[in-house]
Amino acid sequence: MVAQVTLTPNEGKRLIAEAVATLPELQQALKNGKVLFKGGTTVSALTEKLLGIPMRISGRISARGALTSVEADPGTPHTLLVDRGVPKNVDQEILSAVRSLGPGDIAIVGANALDRYGHTAMMAGTVGGGPPGEGWTSLMTEGATVWILAGWDKLIPTTIEEAVAASGRKKTSIALGMSVGLMPLFGKVYTETEAFGILGKVKATVIGKGGILGGEGATVYALEGEEEEVLRLFHLVEQLKGTGVSGARDSLKECTGPNPRCATHEACVYGKRNTLRRRT
Template sequence: MILQFSLTVPEAKAVIAKAAASLPEVKKAFKSGRIFLKGGTTVSKFAEELVGIELGICGRVSPLGTKGPRHIKLDAPHSIVIENGEVRNVDDFEEEEVLKLGRDDVFVIGANAIDVNGNAAIMAGSALGGNPGKILGGLMAEGVQILILAGLEKLIPIDISSAVKACGRKKIDISFGMAVGLIPIIGKLITEQIAIEILAEVKCTVIGKGGICGAEGATTMVVEGDKSEVKKIFDIINNVKGSMHSGSEKSMLECIKSGPGCGDDLACIYKKGSLLLFD
């Protein structure tokens, strides 16, 4: 049997979250270990799937560019640890919590860019990448299992290493929003295509990208397999239809202040330390 469907970006995040939650390593860590979740809209959807809460969202890309949150103090934790099924806010001591992670524990993060080779990277708009930037390199050296949850709207037309070389916070002369660099991440990447093949014994093929009327960035796919397996995917797609972005309400508001690295409703341009506003 063959099924065709399209997923909007938020719907794809819901499918990714569902697939990630079903992984054996996640189930094991949830029952008797630790799962560290570093906030982002896809990881927030994963947090909803696991423990029914939304995370606070920090950086984001909006029509105004690469932006931060409007409120420095978020209304929900950005990073949490789930230990033996219990949730803890770890925003103020991420390094300490990462050091506690063992080989059977899981670290979950999103990405701002992925390439066709399965490589990924996150944008960094703070010095040294803020707290995530300070822990990622050491985390990968610890041998902890890392899950990267990222939709195919993050797929870039070049390899990650070329993208990393092209950008950098101190390299950019003019930026709409924050000037950012990229931090590469190595881990197990789960896109909506991979998620579908985790959730059922089917072959999933992407046949189109993009759309209109709210389907901008959407993924159109064809799934092939036994009728019972395809039916599983049909039911999952039916259930995620209409899904919205995940993230705590206050944290979803973007920065509107004028200043280096911020933006307002005109267009915030940051050029070598001077703020220029263009009507």
């Protein structure tokens, strides 16, 4: 049997969370080891599913550009460590949290770019991506398993190598929002395609992308398999329809103009950080 379903980016994030939450390796690490979650809307969908804890969202891409939050409770974690079942906000101790990880532990992060080869990268709007970025660079040396949650809305037509070369905070003269560089990520990538395969014995194929009237960025999938499996996943998608953005509500409010955080950003037209205006 073949069914066709459509997922918006927000719905896709919830699907990925539904699937990853069932993985035995994650359940084992949550109970007997450590799991580090780096805040983003896809990862927040997972922490909300597993722990009932929404993550603080910092950087984001909105219709206005690459921006950051303007109001957020500092007690809400942007980086969360679960150590043998006990969650802890480690925003002020990211490096030590990363260094505490080892084989059998899992670190989970989202991505801003995914290329056709399955390579991924994360945007950085501050030097080195700030403490989280510095921590994730160190992570690659510690032997923990890295999972990257990235929906097909993150797919780029170039390679990650080309995108990294084209980006750069200080090489950009003017930007809608903060200019960004890209930090390549390395690990196991989970898209909606993998999510469907985890949740049921089906083959999921992307057959179209894009949309209007709230469907912007949506992806259309063909699900093929035994009727019972296909229909079960079809009904799951129906339950996910209309899902809104994940993450702590207060952290979704974005900056609109000059504020103290502008000093850490480059080229932003809203914060009057662009070099073209500096010359006039």
